Amino acid sequence: MIDLTASGWIRLRSVRSTWWCSAVYVVVAAGFGWLAAAGTPSSSRADVAVEVALTGFGFAQLALVVLGVLAVSAEFGTGSAVSALVAVPRRTAWLAATTAVVVAWAALVTALVAVGCAVAARALVAVPGGVSLTDPAVLQDLGLQVAGAVLVTVLAVGLGVLLRSTAGGVGLGIALVFVLPPVLAVGGSRWTSLGSQALPALRVGRESFLAVTTTWPVGLAVAGAWAVGAWVLGALLLERRDL
Numbered sequence: 311m312i313d314l315t316a317s318g319w320i321r322l323r324s325v326r327s328t329w330w331c332s333a334v335y336v337v338v339a340a341g342f343g344w345l346a347a348a349g350t351p352s353s354s355r356a357d358v359a360v361e362v363a364l365t366g367f368g369f370a371q372l373a374l375v376v377l378g379v380l381a382v383s384a385e386f387g388t389g390s391a392v393s394a395l396v397a398v399p400r401r402t403a404w405l406a407a408t409t410a411v412v413v414a415w416a417a418l419v420t421a422l423v424a425v426g427c428a429v430a431a432r433a434l435v436a437v438p439g440g441v442s443l444t445d446p447a448v449l450q451d452l453g454l455q456v457a458g459a460v461l462v463t464v465l466a467v468g469l470g471v472l473l474r475s476t477a478g479g480v481g482l483g484i485a486l487v488f489v490l491p492p493v494l495a496v497g498g499s500r501w502t503s504l505g506s507q508a509l510p511a512l513r514v515g516r517e518s519f520l521a522v523t524t525t526w527p528v529g530l531a532v533a534g535a536w537a538v539g540a541w542v543l544g545a546l547l548l549e550r551r552d553l
Contacts, residue, residue, distance in 0.1 A: 378466025
């Protein structure tokens with residue numbers, strides 16, 4: 311497994327799409343975050359100020375969808391997956407190693423940018439008592455942001471291996487996490503609201519982004535169910551389908 315993970319890291323860092331997606335992710339999340347913090351003169355609580363500074367992740371995480379899908383779909387598109395899978399007795403092990411590498415990278419980048427956004431809130435937003443990065447509520451916001459990014463990335467990898475198409479995987483991923491939740495949210499009926507809550511909407515801190523708000527445990531459980539479901543189904547089909 312260690313060799314597979316090392317190989318997965320080499321593949322990930324050797325393609326330009328990884329660095330382009332990461333750059334877009336950082337610029338959008340940090341840029342919008344600092345702008346949002348600069349446009350918020352004051353806040354009643356530190357965690358609320360930090361959530362405002364995390365707003366950029368609502369848009370930036372679309373780059374994670376592209377990154378996760380490309381991590382596997384590009385392999386099938388170029389045919390390099392064939393040689394990789396021929397050398398690996400269990401295809402699921404190859405997928406697990408690829409997923410672990412992409413998820414670890416997404417989590418690391420997200421954590422660093424999220425801390426930067428919290429620093430922006432601390433520097434630019436007036437909060438009684440200030441914004442402490444060790445405040446449990448602030449740490450929870452940052453942790454939830456990383457957890458949300460991880461689940462979005464796992465979902466994207468699952469869609470990529472399911473569809474084996476970059477366009478199809480990216481399109482479906484964006485629809486699930488960004489388009490359908492707000493479309494259903496504005497429907498106004500009980501059923502459309504439930505539909506919005508049942509989709510893996512992007513989260514900013516404890517709040518759903520452009521979707522009907524749920525508690526954060528429910529929101530992460532829903533996103534987790536979608537991510538695990540897509541990944542497991544993709545792994546099963548990977549084992550059974552011809553290359």
